[in-house]
Amino acid sequence: MRKPFVAGNWKENTDSRSSVELAKAVVAGSAGVAREKVTVAVIPPFVYLQAVVRAVSASGIAVGAQDVYFEPKGAFTGEISPGMLKDVGCTYVLCGHSERRHVIGETDALVGKKVTAAIGGGLLPILCVGELLEERDAGRTEQVVTRQLEAGLAGLNGEKMQAVTIAYEPVWAIGTGRTATPQQAQEVHAFIRGLLAEKYDKSVAEEIRLLYGGSVKGDNAADLMREEDVDGLLVGGASLKADEFVRIIQAAV
Numbered sequence: 001m002r003k004p005f006v007a008g009n010w011k012e013n014t015d016s017r018s019s020v021e022l023a024k025a026v027v028a029g030s031a032g033v034a035r036e037k038v039t040v041a042v043i044p045p046f047v048y049l050q051a052v053v054r055a056v057s058a059s060g061i062a063v064g065a066q067d068v069y070f071e072p073k074g075a076f077t078g079e080i081s082p083g084m085l086k087d088v089g090c091t092y093v094l095c096g097h098s099e100r101r102h103v104i105g106e107t108d109a110l111v112g113k114k115v116t117a118a119i120g121g122g123l124l125p126i127l128c129v130g131e132l133l134e135e136r137d138a139g140r141t142e143q144v145v146t147r148q149l150e151a152g153l154a155g156l157n158g159e160k161m162q163a164v165t166i167a168y169e170p171v172w173a174i175g176t177g178r179t180a181t182p183q184q185a186q187e188v189h190a191f192i193r194g195l196l197a198e199k200y201d202k203s204v205a206e207e208i209r210l211l212y213g214g215s216v217k218g219d220n221a222a223d224l225m226r227e228e229d230v231d232g233l234l235v236g237g238a239s240l241k242a243d244e245f246v247r248i249i250q251a252a253v
């Protein structure tokens with residue numbers, strides 16, 4: 001059985017005070033939810049990681065980073081290594097979030113290097129994939145997701161795959177209020193699991209957690225989670241409100 005996983009990506013939001021307040025409110029609000037039943041992670045901006053790690057300590061809530069660089073150290077101004085993230089208490093890291101791909105311009109190959117480096121540095125990468133609206137309309141969703149997965153997982157054997165979570169986030173559903181229907185999410189998730197079974201084997205495919213992301217809210221979380229291959233949710237906007245995020249966590253159990 002795959003344990004449900006709910007992660008809140010705060011993106012470029014909060015400040016030193018509100019990040020800690022939000023983290024503490026999530027801890028308090030979700031205190032009654034057994035941690036054995038659901039993995040919960042919050043993913044604040046880099047500069048608030050340490051404060052948020054302190055705020056959630058002993059709660060069983062994990063902390064993740066929104067990005068990472070693949071080089072362990074050196075002359076790479078502005079970049080943050082897996083070792084640095086581990087050092088400040090991060091467990092997870094997003095790799096290839098659609099905003100990094102489509103706003104910042106990260107390539108599939110760069111995302112793949114980040115995933116490998118994250119695992120090498122002892123982090124658990126959440127590899128994000130998903131198609132643009134024009135790609136979906138052109139019937140190219142599976143092709144795009146396949147390309148992103150091939151490059152994102154390049155060089156990982158079955159054993160290393162145990163560290164990986166995959167998030168399917170159709171770009172047209174992110175921050176738009178236009179959630180994929182549970183059926184649309186399930187269709188792509190089942191496709192991804194099939195691809196992993198081909199690329200690795202059935203047990204790797206059965207064990208890996210596949211999250212859906214894109215306009216997830218308290219109101220639609222339970223319907224999405226009801227789908228067989230939706231193992232969790234990657235939440236953006238709705239993770240900035242503790243009550244709403246806690247509702248989503250409760251819907252995932």
Ligand code: PGA
Binds near residue numbers: 173176177234236
């Ligand atoms: P959203 O963002 O929930 O605000 O659509 C999801 C994400 O980008 O991870």
